[in-house]
Amino acid sequence: MPTSRPAPFFQRMDWLLFAVMLALAVTSVCFIYSASYRGPGQPMPAFYRQQMIWFGAGLAVYVAVMAVDYRRICQWATVWYVLAVLSLVLVLIIGVQVYGARRWLGWGRLGIQPAELAKLAVIVTLAYYLFHRTPEQRQDWKTVLAPMIVTGVPLLLILVEPDLGSALTLVPILFAMLFMAGARVKHLLLAVLLGLCLTPVAWWQMKTYQRQRLAVFLNPNRDPLGAGWNLNQSLIAVGSGGVTGKGFLQGTQNSLGYLPRTVAPNDFLFSVIAEEKGFVGAACVVGLYAVLLGRGLRIAANARDRLGMLLATGIVAMLFFHVFVNIGMTIGLMPVTGVPLPLLSYGGSFALVSMTALGLLQNIWIHRRNY
Template sequence: MVRYFKNFNYLMFASMLALIAIGTVAIWSAGNARSEAVFHGMWKQTLATAMLGLVVYLALSIADYRKILEYGSVAAYGTALVLLVAVLAFGAKIYGGRRWLWFFQPSELSKLCIIMFVANFGRRFREFGFLGFVLTGIAVGVPLLLILAEPDLGTALTLVPAVLIMMFSLRIWRKGLFVILAVIALCGSAVMAAVYEAEKPGVTEERRAAILKWVPLKAHQVKRVKVFLFPEEDILGAGYNLRQAKISIGSGGFSGKGIGKGETNHLKYLPQAISMNDFIFCVYAEETGFIGSLALLALFGMLVVPGAWTAFTSNDERGEALALGVSMLVFAHVYVNIAMSIGLVPITGLPLPFISSGRTFLLTVMAALGMVQSVATHREVGK
């Protein structure tokens, strides 16, 4: 018990509590701006979920993560697969996708399950060299394809860096990983270049169609890439969301307009359907300004850097991989979410951990961080 309190990473815990507090306020403000009364009390539900998450977090931090991985990862992985299939079969269709099963989103939950599975079995896959790489690829690829089928590109994309960093840490066919990274970078650039060629001003309709035939993106995704490449075009149509997001964030200025006083949010210029989820950073940044944005970045930094530190100080490969995977997952969410709000990356549906109102994701992230805390509290001191 003494070891638990001695090794407990208080910085990580404190920053998480602060982020929960910020998230509650942001959801309160974003919810109040909406016409539908049901959203006005959303912050209470979020806070209640966070309380539940806190219990899970503390329980997982006390429990030995090694035992959980050993006995739980297969079950978790299996459950994730079943749920992902179930959501495709029975899920409610909202905004053109099937992501909801009853009251939660299986794809969010599956993120942790996949990380647990890789953390537990990566060690064994490593022994097979290239084949191990393939096996990992299959283990991650199957649920990933199911998630892509929902479609939930954002979730799939954030899993890739998390899994890659774990494979690096577990030394699964390392030299090939560099090749993979290069291929990903190349493919990404090629897609960008192709969309640029197709959408730049003055291109004929036939040529545009001919180029886009080769681009493996859906129409709405092409549109998002186009908005990213040409943000000033069509600001009342496809570019509206990004334009309004930037107006919200930019008009916040240095110190913001005050909590609950965000104009673009309350006047509903910020797209209401996503202001509480994917675009909640805009609500927060408008009200708290650059100061608030920096504070938020600092808090996330105090969450993920200690996570990597936990991996560094862990003397267990599984623990190291788990801590790195979870930290990278959280980082990828934060980075992509904020970057898309200011047009640094194309818009992708992705929540901001602790701040967005998605409760499945909140619980998932808290459980994952609880396990990272468990890695910290269970490390062998003096070795």
């Protein structure tokens, strides 16, 4: 522990990371507005204002998370983990059922998704666990197995809800962190192989709608008016945006409801941006994420200790998975799953989780090594 504390944290924090986060949040509010816009004189759903409240709350959590040393936060890893698992169990019992899935814990309009919080808990727990292994232990196959179990429990609970997208997010987090912790590549490949062997089981376990989505992913022209509707309409929205887009509030795919109003502000917000701002706008958004994750990787590289490095890795892996799967989904690169776009998609839980995660990154950066 350093004896002389360096300058206050806001002087040491990564302002570029903060600026990119704010830019994405502002973009989010603007395009959630656009996604719920139906034309002049039409009633306007208050999604965008709701999102502003979430971002406000997220900013408070962000500052709070920055203020407490990440090492202290990680000491409580077991508690976070147990709390996360308990809430995942709870949601299965008393969760609010929406579209046949129990994902929400909530009172009235205020609801959170434990699955989103569980992602952070898993990252913290894995970082804490792997940090405390000796270099020799980290080479051992048991050090691979234990994190798999740690990840597997919430993963299965989330699958039961069901929420395939969130459950799958845990997988890249696990592998990225094991990889960065120094686990043997041989062990990791073995784990991947095992996972592939389980694929038929997964198919057998899937709900009909999930199978349909996969089938549509493999062949977008299958059932374009049913299961393939969202994918096709998203492709048309993105593609018809062209290079410069149709202009703010001018996206017909979105405002006329071809891109269904239930998904436009959240899972398919990127399609709205791409339709209205074109390739230029879409590339800018991708660029913002690239800067965001690039900064995250720099933070990992400059972390004071292995704990910070692993934590940063897990966060980057989580955010990257979300960005890649969500944007990939809107252009048919990935199957349709309900994985939200960090800081852009409408939704409180993941906005909070994303900002907490970015707060943790700032935290690690503030406590980085000094040269």
